[in-house]
Amino acid sequence: MASKKAPKAQGGAKGIERNPHGEGYERIDQYDTELVKRIGSHYSDILKAIGEDPKREGLQKTPERVAKALQYLTHGYDTDPAAILKSALFKEDYSQMVLVKDIEVYSMCEHHMLPFFGKAHVAYIPNGRITGLSKIPRVVDAFARRLQVQERLTNEIRDCIHDTLKPLGVAVVMECDHLCMRMRGVQKQNSVTTTSAFTGIFLSDQRSREEFIKLISARLH
Numbered sequence: 708m709a710s711k712k713a714p715k716a717q718g719g720a721k722g723i724e725r726n727p728h729g730e731g732y733e734r735i736d737q738y739d740t741e742l743v744k745r746i747g748s749h750y751s752d753i754l755k756a757i758g759e760d761p762k763r764e765g766l767q768k769t770p771e772r773v774a775k776a777l778q779y780l781t782h783g784y785d786t787d788p789a790a791i792l793k794s795a796l797f798k799e800d801y802s803q804m805v806l807v808k809d810i811e812v813y814s815m816c817e818h819h820m821l822p823f824f825g826k827a828h829v830a831y832i833p834n835g836r837i838t839g840l841s842k843i844p845r846v847v848d849a850f851a852r853r854l855q856v857q858e859r860l861t862n863e864i865r866d867c868i869h870d871t872l873k874p875l876g877v878a879v880v881m882e883c884d885h886l887c888m889r890m891r892g893v894q895k896q897n898s899v900t901t902t903s904a905f906t907g908i909f910l911s912d913q914r915s916r917e918e919f920i921k922l923i924s925a926r927l928h
């Protein structure tokens with residue numbers, strides 16, 4: 708399963724307190740001081756390498772801040788997305804589409820370590836089991852807070868929901884803006900990258916897929 712294949716950061720998540728009740732996630736509010744020091748000293752070197760003076764006033768605490776920010780931005784390595792879903796699993800006879808759309812996504816591309824961000828739309832058709840609605844955005848976040856490519860992120864979200872809920876189908880569409888495209892390289896200023904991934908009914912039944920696309924395209928709120 709995708710969530711188990713995710714690379715484990717070398718000590719990267721020691722600052723994150725696991726929820727002892729097994730929900731698989733917890734907001735980071737503590738940092739591994741050793742790791743902050745280690746990452747920070749590298750950023751001190753980087754500042755020098757780009758021609759800056761790490762000792763000047765505005766930069767004195769920058770390596771430490773960056774080290775903490777980086778730990779936060781990659782805290783997904785210490786989360787178990789499947790456990791998030793399993794923490795709120797209910798038997799239910801509902802077999803229509805469940806759609807959570809416009810989920811905010813913040814991730815970092817693994818090629819440039821620059822942010823990409825946008826929205827995810829996630830749907831599934833239950834097969835006797837549903838999960839708490841708030842768990843879907845948490846699963847998105849758990850995979851997004853790692854070094855990623857948008858294509859893999861889309862697939863990992865789909866696979867996790869498919870493997871955990873065993874629904875009749877899963878649909879995921881992501882629309883993201885990549886700062887590595889905007890700020891460097893091709894500098895395509897307004898391009899949005901769209902990726903999609905489907906399983907089950909969404910693959911085999913064109914009408915289900917079309918209904919999903921219609922619902923995520925509608926601006927009802």
Ligand SMILES: [Zn+2]
Pocket residue numbers: 816817818819820821885887888
């Ligand atoms: Zn990139």
